[in-house]
Amino acid sequence: MNKSVVILYKYLIHTFQAERKSWHDAYEHITKAVCTIREKLLEEDSKKINDPSLYGESLAFESWEMFLDKMFDNRPNGVSGIGQSIFSDEMRKNARHNHELINILTNLIKDPSKNNHEQFANIWNQVFSKNNPVQTNRATATCTLDVSSTVDVGRFNEVFSWFVDNKYVEPYTGGDDWYSRNIYLVKELRAKIDTAELREGELPDVPVDNYWINIFIWLAYENIANPFSLSKQVIKYGAPGTGKTYNAKKICQIQYSFWKKTYGLESEVEFDEVFNVVQFHPTYSYEDFIEGLRPILKESKSQLTLVNGIFKQLCKEAGKWEADLYNIDPNREFSKWTVEQVKQSRLEKDKEYWKYVLTLDGETKVKDILPPYFIVIDEINRAELSAVFGELMYSLEYRGASNAIKTQYAALNDASTAVLTVNGIGKFFVSHNVYIIGTMNTIDRSVDSFDFALRRRFKWEEVHPDMDLLKLHLDEYNKVWSPIVKSVTALNDKLEQEPLLGKDYRLGHAYFWNLGYNKDLKENDLRKRLWEDKIGPLLEEYLRGSGNNGLINSFKTAFGLK
Structure with missing residues (x-):
């Protein structure tokens, strides 16, 4: 069993159980209601989903119209929302009386197989002259728990690939369609998330059932797979009051906790050491963020001394593993180092921060087991970014010790301030385990401070009022x-x-x-x-x-x- 899946499930459900309990209950309510309709349809095979005898005040739905509205509601129906897909009044009117659509929807409810799912998607396209996979996927997800509640194809593919690529489920060789991948992932996770395993460890017991496992897939997308899937530097933007900074902090906490439970049990690194938050403002400078000269009192005299800014100091802490390996062998790609290769190298193994690494499986890649380091930049657009970031513009695009550069104050750097020291020269780089999340309100006209060169270095995520x-x-x-x-x-x-x-x-x-x-x-x-x-x-x-x-x-x- 891959313990990390259990750890991730346990942590995410523990973290979001109270917040998502209403979703769990609504999900259970509608799928059980549809199951009641299915039982009635199977009892009398001649009945169709629009048969009035299936409905009534004491039954799951009061009427066929109510069933249709709930199944394709423009708001969350218990399984999921529908994003930008709209079920208009005209579409609703057409659906109520279209016999072919009614027949195929009946078949889908009676048997939510891949064939019936695809037939329903096809008839939807024919009847409404539009392709709404979120709507048709949600309909299937309302009929069976064997597919997840992540009905958006792009988002599901992203989290599916994350589970497979990180070997949290077995390698997949099936079809590339939403239905086939869903069936596979749900089945794999059910097999791996064992209730006995969930009762081990430091976290309290968490509930486990098919509803929570399906919700877990979305939580993994939202909090683990998605935030840094395309880039390790992200801008969350949108209207004020949408929880951008709050969500950024929560994502960092979840990423750290997942690392801690999976790889860092023997590490002394705590969250406060890997997490920094700073708020930009019009007078924020390169000297505050990267490095600058500051008056330091020495022997009763004030002396200008090079001092690291908040981000450079974070990079120095985060990059110490990568810097050590680069100094051992600058020609070996950092991504290829394994724990066993580190053990066999000339590394000074008494360094405290390496000790937990050397206890892990020898075939594990070092890049996968280092603690993540985060900086959340609140109101990032309020500073003059090109001036504040300086050489960071280059280092964000070209990460790693092999791409280390000299900063403006390179001549003043020493071992206490440099992120990497090569032949006595202090250099700067951004290591692969550093994550940057900026937040900004688009109502603020200073959004123009983002030039195109800087924009392309970030993944942009719009946050809407929820x-x-x-x-x-x-x-x-x-x-x-x-x-x-x-x-x-x-x-x-x-x-x-x-x-x-x-x-x-x-x-x-x-x-x-x-x-x-x-x-x-x-x-x-x-x-x-x-x-x-x-x-x-x-x-x-x-x-x-x-x-x-x-x-x-x-x-x-x-x-x-x-």
């Missing part, structure tokens, strides 16, 4: 307040459509997360308080000096207030 997550949160916190989500959604739609503002001015879910009001407050009273305390003043600030303050009333109406 009203589905907010609803799940309010359902748990105070269900009476849940309808406020529709008001916020309507207001955001209005803000997005307003030419003067646009989508960057939408309200993020974090604005409504920690509501300190008395829980006895009624829904409409909450709406009024939110407008007076949070929303109204914020929108007035947005419109200040625009001459369009009259828009406030239209926004207020959209929010559900007169």
